Amino acid sequence: MTETNTPPPTDFIRDIIDEDNRTGRHDGRVATRFPPEPNGYIHIGHAKSVCLNFGIAVQYGGTCNLRMDDTDPEGESLEFVESIMSDIRWLGFDWEDRLFYASDYFEALYDFAWRLIEDGKAYVCNLTPDEMREYRGSFTEPGTESPGRSRSIEENLDLFSRMRAGEFADGAYTLRAKIDMASPNIVMRDPIMYRIKRAPHYRTGDEWVIYPMYDFAHGLSDALEGITHSICTLEFENNRPLYDWFVEQLIPGDRPQQIEFARLNVSYTVLSKRRLIELVTRGFVNGWDDPRMPTVAGMRRRGYTPAAIRNFAAAIGVAKNDNLVDAGLLESCVRDDLNETAHRAMAVLRPLKVVLDNYPEGRSEEFDCANHPQKPELGSRRVPFSRILYIEREDFEEIPPKKYKRLAPGKEVRLRNAYVIRFDRLVKDEKTGEILELHCTCDPETRNGPPADGRKVDGVIHWVSAEHAVPAEVRLYDRLFGIPDPAGEDYLDHLNPDSLQVLKGCFAERSLGEAAAGSRWQFERIGYFCADEKDSLPGKPVFNRIVPLRDTWSKIAARK
């Protein structure tokens, strides 16, 4: 976990826990849980919840369970279970031996339901889905009681056991809690506890044809695990009375309490499971781990660090306000972490050939370059230099704008870690006018310092030696959507067509040739890059742009 000295976070949930501990509400215990449904990959919003639940457990010396909330077999799978586990571990959290599944409680839940029927608090209902909707009433009108409500306990028990035995067709019956069809809270209008659904479950197979609903299963699962603080998102606030109702009917003594906080929204992306699934299945991105995805797997492949995501979670806080967090804050956390840890290197994304006319042909030399200018302890590597180099195309302008500090006619510039060079002439393609190469003169006296005559050279550009450079593919990622809040049903219309730009003809300095898959670098003056986990090969590196460096110049240039 993070080793920062920042004070422990405080928020309204921790306030509640402090107060509970003060009054001894749960005997001073703190037990949380993270309860994903394994029907998709977890994303940055889940990561916020993971940090909250596991973070609280660590902070209070309590426990946090991982529980797969797998009560609806449709869409659930082992693939998702495994991805969720690996993502949480990667984030830096540990559930130790406390991995649970709601599906492990199916038998216990069935018994709970049985008891409720025996107590006359649940009944088998034969309404069709359409009828059920009609009987439910509306916001302003109370519901109507189901005919099944007056069934005898014996008949309910018989019907329920036959539901389990598979005697009825899917949807023919439901088990409902007998609460209040006139409740102003629609959740309390005799909610469904069980439905018949012949779908194979990825864990229980065809053992069950009835499956418990979330509202029935969740609070009781919490109680079974001895959870004290059941933290969930705001849309479950209406469900809290029902959560409490089930638990109060069936659980004596100390009961878990549900606390709701606002789910995370991040600008220029979507975080609803439905939309994420659509992006993947309809091929708008290349899978759940596409580096543009806000999934943990996507961010990991992009090159984001666990620490950056944890710091982000701490920075956004926990509250009940609707929010749309600036994607720039996440990027800032990523830069902040990478600035400390990433080794520097040079790579040219859009090469422009430079010939140093006064540098002897066939000669080469090596420079010792710091891996981190502020951290000598991170060491250095040897970077070869020779007569023919590549520089970034945008680091030369024939007609430079005001304040331009790079190479231009009549100008000198420092080659990073190497010599000062002066522009002499250029060669253009006669037909297209495209600049083919630059010819420059290198000042051999400037290898280890500024020009002796006091000339000021304030521009510094990066370069690679053509002879020694490693060809590389670089994938530039940008925000997935073109508008800050793509929340509407037309969100696909706002996909950013330039969210991925693949650059094939890039050149990286020699040391980058063997970049380990997943390794992160700062390409000086450009940004942070990560050797792609899947596609990067020794000698044939593929880099993902994690996040660009802050670019003050582009802002200045854009103003004019």
Add this chain to the structure above:
RNA sequence: UGGGGGAUCGUCUAGUGGUAGGACACAAGAUUCUGGAUCUUGCUACCGAGGUUCGAAUCCUUGUCCCCCAGCCA
């Protein structure tokens, strides 16, 4: 429309009757062999209207706006 929540700098978030603070963003300067990093400085907020009080973001009244709920999803 019934019920449940929420409104504080551009964004996120502190504050719980006593100087409205932090982070991101933004702006200016210093420094720099990364137009990066670092440092310094600045910037902007209590949804409206009444009231209580010596004093209100905080308490009261009232209004406005936003979000969630009518899946056999979670």
